[in-house]
Amino acid sequence: MAARPTRPALRDRYDRRRDELVRNAARAFARRGYDQTTMQELAATMDLATGALYHYFPGKERLLIAICDQLMEPLLARASEIGEQEASPRERLRAVVRLWVAHVVEHRDHMLVFQQERHQIESGEEWRGVRAARKTFERLVGDLLERADPADDARLRLLALLGMVNHTAQWYRPRGALSPRQIADGYLDLVLRTG
Amino acid sequence: MAARPTRPALRDRYDRRRDELVRNAARAFARRGYDQTTMQELAATMDLATGALYHYFPGKERLLIAICDQLMEPLLARASEIGEQEASPRERLRAVVRLWVAHVVEHRDHMLVFQQERHQIESGEEWRGVRAARKTFERLVGDLLERADPADDARLRLLALLGMVNHTAQWYRPRGALSPRQIADGYLDLVLRTG
Amino acid sequence: MAARPTRPALRDRYDRRRDELVRNAARAFARRGYDQTTMQELAATMDLATGALYHYFPGKERLLIAICDQLMEPLLARASEIGEQEASPRERLRAVVRLWVAHVVEHRDHMLVFQQERHQIESGEEWRGVRAARKTFERLVGDLLERADPADDARLRLLALLGMVNHTAQWYRPRGALSPRQIADGYLDLVLRTG
Amino acid sequence: MAARPTRPALRDRYDRRRDELVRNAARAFARRGYDQTTMQELAATMDLATGALYHYFPGKERLLIAICDQLMEPLLARASEIGEQEASPRERLRAVVRLWVAHVVEHRDHMLVFQQERHQIESGEEWRGVRAARKTFERLVGDLLERADPADDARLRLLALLGMVNHTAQWYRPRGALSPRQIADGYLDLVLRTG
DNA sequence: TATGAATGAGCCTTCATTCAT
DNA sequence: CATGAATGAAGGCTCATTCAT
Numbered sequence: 001m002a003a004r005p006t007r008p009a010l011r012d013r014y015d016r017r018r019d020e021l022v023r024n025a026a027r028a029f030a031r032r033g034y035d036q037t038t039m040q041e042l043a044a045t046m047d048l049a050t051g052a053l054y055h056y057f058p059g060k061e062r063l064l065i066a067i068c069d070q071l072m073e074p075l076l077a078r079a080s081e082i083g084e085q086e087a088s089p090r091e092r093l094r095a096v097v098r099l100w101v102a103h104v105v106e107h108r109d110h111m112l113v114f115q116q117e118r119h120q121i122e123s124g125e126e127w128r129g130v131r132a133a134r135k136t137f138e139r140l141v142g143d144l145l146e147r148a149d150p151a152d153d154a155r156l157r158l159l160a161l162l163g164m165v166n167h168t169a170q171w172y173r174p175r176g177a178l179s180p181r182q183i184a185d186g187y188l189d190l191v192l193r194t195g
Numbered sequence: 196m197a198a199r200p201t202r203p204a205l206r207d208r209y210d211r212r213r214d215e216l217v218r219n220a221a222r223a224f225a226r227r228g229y230d231q232t233t234m235q236e237l238a239a240t241m242d243l244a245t246g247a248l249y250h251y252f253p254g255k256e257r258l259l260i261a262i263c264d265q266l267m268e269p270l271l272a273r274a275s276e277i278g279e280q281e282a283s284p285r286e287r288l289r290a291v292v293r294l295w296v297a298h299v300v301e302h303r304d305h306m307l308v309f310q311q312e313r314h315q316i317e318s319g320e321e322w323r324g325v326r327a328a329r330k331t332f333e334r335l336v337g338d339l340l341e342r343a344d345p346a347d348d349a350r351l352r353l354l355a356l357l358g359m360v361n362h363t364a365q366w367y368r369p370r371g372a373l374s375p376r377q378i379a380d381g382y383l384d385l386v387l388r389t390g
Numbered sequence: 391m392a393a394r395p396t397r398p399a400l401r402d403r404y405d406r407r408r409d410e411l412v413r414n415a416a417r418a419f420a421r422r423g424y425d426q427t428t429m430q431e432l433a434a435t436m437d438l439a440t441g442a443l444y445h446y447f448p449g450k451e452r453l454l455i456a457i458c459d460q461l462m463e464p465l466l467a468r469a470s471e472i473g474e475q476e477a478s479p480r481e482r483l484r485a486v487v488r489l490w491v492a493h494v495v496e497h498r499d500h501m502l503v504f505q506q507e508r509h510q511i512e513s514g515e516e517w518r519g520v521r522a523a524r525k526t527f528e529r530l531v532g533d534l535l536e537r538a539d540p541a542d543d544a545r546l547r548l549l550a551l552l553g554m555v556n557h558t559a560q561w562y563r564p565r566g567a568l569s570p571r572q573i574a575d576g577y578l579d580l581v582l583r584t585g
Numbered sequence: 586m587a588a589r590p591t592r593p594a595l596r597d598r599y600d601r602r603r604d605e606l607v608r609n610a611a612r613a614f615a616r617r618g619y620d621q622t623t624m625q626e627l628a629a630t631m632d633l634a635t636g637a638l639y640h641y642f643p644g645k646e647r648l649l650i651a652i653c654d655q656l657m658e659p660l661l662a663r664a665s666e667i668g669e670q671e672a673s674p675r676e677r678l679r680a681v682v683r684l685w686v687a688h689v690v691e692h693r694d695h696m697l698v699f700q701q702e703r704h705q706i707e708s709g710e711e712w713r714g715v716r717a718a719r720k721t722f723e724r725l726v727g728d729l730l731e732r733a734d735p736a737d738d739a740r741l742r743l744l745a746l747l748g749m750v751n752h753t754a755q756w757y758r759p760r761g762a763l764s765p766r767q768i769a770d771g772y773l774d775l776v777l778r779t780g
Numbered sequence: 781t782a783t784g785a786a787t788g789a790g791c792c793t794t795c796a797t798t799c800a801t
Numbered sequence: 802c803a804t805g806a807a808t809g810a811a812g813g814c815t816c817a818t819t820c821a822t
Contacts, residue, residue: 033314035230038816040784049783051819060817116311118365119228156373156381159366160359167358170313178351186351190385197806234792244808246794255792395802404802423704425620428795430805439804441798450796506701508755509618546763546771549756550749557748560703568741576741580775587785624813634787636815645813 018056021046022066023109030109034064034117064117065126071110072133075103083140089147094188096144097165101184104168111169138162149192161191197250213251216241217261218304225304229259229312259312260321266305267328270298278335284342289383291339292360296379299363306364333357344387356386408446411436412456413499420499424454424507454507455516461500462523465493473530479537484578486534487555491574494558501559528552539582551581587640603641606631607651608694615694619649619702649702650711656695657718660688668725674732679773681729682750686769689753696754723747734777746776 005011024046028037039060043050057063082095104111114121121127142158151157164187178186200206219241223232234255238245252258277290299306309316316322337353346352359382373381395401414436418427429450433440447453472485494501504511511517532548541547554577568576590596609631613622624645628635642648667680689696699706706712727743736742749772763771 031314033230033312035228036314039818040816043784050817051784052782054818055781112313116313117228118307118311119226119231153381153384156378157385159362160355160382160385163360163362164355164358167354167361171354183351186348187355189348189388190352190355193384200805233790245792246809247807249793250806421704423620423702425618426704429797430795433805440796441805442803444797445802502703506703507618508697508701509616509621543771543774546768547775549752550745550772550775553750553752554745554748556752557744561744573741576738577745579738579778580742580745583774590784623811635813636788637786639814640785 014056018066019070021048021053021056022063022070025063026067026070026107026109026113029064029067029116030112034113034120061120061126064113064120065130067110067113068121068130068133071103071107071114072130072137075100076133076137079137079140083144089144090149090192093141093144093148093192094185096141097161097188098181098184100141100165101168101187102180104165105172105174105180105183108169108172111166115166115169145191151193157191161187164190209251213261214265216243216248216251217258217265220258221262221265221302221304221308224259224262224311225307229255229308229315256315256321259308259315260325262305262308263316263325263328266298266302266309267325267332270295271328271332274332274335278339284339285344285387288336288339288343288387289380291336292356292383293376293379295336295360296363296382297375299360300367300369300375300378303364303367306361310361310364340386346388352386356382359385404446408456409460411438411443411446412453412460415453416457416460416497416499416503419454419457419506420502424503424510451510451516454503454510455520457500457503458511458520458523461493461497461504462520462527465490466523466527469527469530473534479534480539480582483531483534483538483582484575486531487551487578488571488574490531490555491558491577492570494555495562495564495570495573498559498562501556505556505559535581541583547581551577554580599641603651604655606633606638606641607648607655610648611652611655611692611694611698614649614652614701615697619645619698619705646705646711649698649705650715652695652698653706653715654718656688656692656699657715657722660685661718661722664722664725668729674729675734675777678726678729678733678777679770681726682746682773683766683769685726685750686753686772687765689750690757690759690765690768693754693757696751700751700754730776736778742776746772749775 005014025037025042028042028045031037032041039053040050042063043053046053053063057066078099079096082092082099085092085095087095121130138158141161142154145158145161146154149157168183172180172183200209220232220237223237223240226232227236234248235245237258238248241248248258252261273294274291277287277294280287280290282290316325333353336356337349340353340356341349344352363378367375367378395404415427415432418432418435421427422431429443430440432453433443436443443453447456468489469486472482472489475482475485477485511520528548531551532544535548535551536544539547558573562570562573590599610622610627613627613630616622617626624638625635627648628638631638638648642651663684664681667677667684670677670680672680706715723743726746727739730743730746731739734742753768757765757768
């Protein structure tokens with residue numbers, strides 16, 4: 001794999017191109033599955049020669065990791081910011097869930113890949129980072145939920161929330177009846193019992 | 196592929212063996228992924244010669260379909276029975292959700308495979324039956340939910356319920372803190388607002 | 391392989407059955423090709439279990455040899471008889487060619503198999519007998535031709551005659567315009583210039 | 586399969602290589618039979634990796650078709666030219682038969698394969714072109730024969746001619762007693778009775 | 781950086797043959 | 802003699818990866 005350029009102009013171009021490739025790969029993987037999508041198909045979709053993919057990713061698996069990173073990193077960054085704001089736990093929770101749902105519907109393909117390739121993510125050294133990111137995010141949401149509405153069944157509610165939000169990727173359609181924000185608020189209504 | 200035997204004694208043995216193979220395959224696919232599990236690995240796991248698998252399934256994909264059938268058929272059958280009972284919608288909904296959660300945790304591997312191979316299930320002629328079964332089940336739950344607790348956001352609640360129950364396969368561990376029944380009731384508490 | 395029975399009644403039944411199987415195999419091989427016809431297909435066609443074939447033939451190749459034998463042995467036997475008759479060479483040649491053409495059209499499938507599997511026949515120890523039979527027959531025809539109409543180009547005429555007669559299997563249809571006898575006489579008209 | 590290159594230099598190299606591969610395959614198939622020759626054997630013979638064959642042919646059967654095309658196309662092209670010349674039918678027939686015999690002995694392997702795989706050629710959609718080419722050629726020869734020497738048994742003579750010429754592939758050896766031209770003329774002597 | 785032909789290990793599937801019943 | 806499930810070696814084909822240009 002060619003190294004990432006150091007000169008800023010080239011580097012930016014490289015980074016933008018790489019991001020674009022990751023997004024395209026997410027779409028392809030979501031549609032046909034990771035294993036059933038060939039590197040040559042990917043390259044063709046992206047108007048690239050087969051070998052050129054290897055300038056950006058040392059192998060197919062690293063491309064998959066890149067998809068997960070592209071999904072998790074901005075989500076985690078912005079959620080952390082919200083988590084550290086001064087607002088009440090309940091307000092921060094609402095902000096996080098809105099962000100989260102918006103992120104999910106904007107990265108539907110990433111989410112679907114993320115779910116489909118669960119078995120890969122769950123084992124293997126190179127997936128450590130992705131696993132850590134997910135855990136961190138879940139803990140962040142869990143903490144906010146616990147503090148926003150303490151209850152015996154806090155854990156079950158967290159798990160339910162994770163389930164419904166992640167599942168959103170499977171049914172959400174742009175221009176549907178509900179906006180991401182409405183969806184997020186709807187979920188919160190279910191999870192937060194006290195008024 | 197050898198045909199299913201017609202003599203009852205042989206046929207029963209055949210059916211039991213086939214069911215066992217499907218269960219084993221579900222486990223393997225859930226762990227390593229469908230594409231990354233080879234037919235020879237499967238055969239070895241099941242103490243079978245490679246070719247013997249093809250006495251039961253005409254190909255790898257049909258084995259995957261069989262997993263989905265083994266998951267959906269009994270669930271759909273028993274849920275339909277409940278749906279036609281005389282009890283109130285709310286009671287029937289509770290019964291269905293309890294059945295459903297119990298089924299999910301008892302078929303965790305099947306569920307994980309079902310989710311991982313979403314992209315295969317969603318396209319292709321031979322998957323029509325599986326898609327129909329899922330749709331039927333979802334409609335059944337949706338109807339009960341609507342009648343148990345009419346509300347503006349019935350659809351979102353259904354989708355939330357689907358998300359949380361299905362997601363259960365990813366975190367449930369036997370001998371955990373919560374029994375399937377408690378989980379089911381917990382979910383119902385979230386979804387049914389009017390007490 | 392079970393041995394050929396010794397008791398006459400059983401032995402005859404066995405032989406008749408075996409002959410029938412060989413004929414059926416010839417048909418199947420002629421249609422789908424030797425390698426592309428499976429032993430299980432053969433067995434099914436003959437209303438037999440797969441394993442039963444091995445009571446009659448120790449393996450697939452021996453079945454192929456049996457087809458060649460069923461083709462060559464009666465032809466060679468009757469041609470030899472004719473060759474030793476007292477008639478003139480020309481009359482004997484005519485008799486042999488008529489026999490030959492009649493045999494070819496009656497064993498079209500055998501002939502087609504014989505031609506298709508030329509490469510197998512031409513090498514391998516177990517094919518020695520078949521090769522010898524063909525050579526013997528060709529020599530017999532060649533001798534008669536030479537003596538019926540001596541000429542410089544006797545060899546080429548023999549080869550031409552072999553070509554046209556064998557080729558007959560590829561176009562002859564029962565109830566066609568020409569009877570086997572007419573065909574044979576037509577061939578002789580071409581090959582015998584004098585007279 | 587990689588596409589045929591468009592740049593002239595590369596395309597020529599590709600075409601030459603492909604032709605070479607087809608010729609080699611014809612040799613191998615003629616010797617060991619189509620089904621008994623593996624793609625890996627072929628590749629090894631041609632100093633190629635297994636997968637490289639698939640840059641030139643999408644599958645084994647297409648390779649077989651290519652052999653038939655390599656046999657029939659130039660023959661048909663040149664025979665058509667001759668058929669449209671101004672010479673007498675008899676002269677044109679002689680020219681075509683000489684061409685034909687020369688072609689057969691120069692493509693012995695192709696011919697043997699063509700005959701051995703008759704059953705494949707005769708059925709299947711992708712063989713339509715090959716069947717058409719054969720029919721066209723046979724009709725061309727038949728027309729010339731009919732006009733060169735009208736007779737009641739024209740059809741039988743055509744079939745005899747087809748038989749002998751095609752059969753030539755099975756006995757001709759380079760540096761044998763007869764040149765292709767002598768063989769062709771010998772065949773014509775048999776088939777043309779008058780003059 | 782980009783290309784795309786070439787590599788070759790590996791997988792799904794087939795099928796001749798065996799053998800317990 | 803008959804059965805037919807089981808065996809397991811082998812073949813056609815794919816595809817992630819490399820590298821000469």
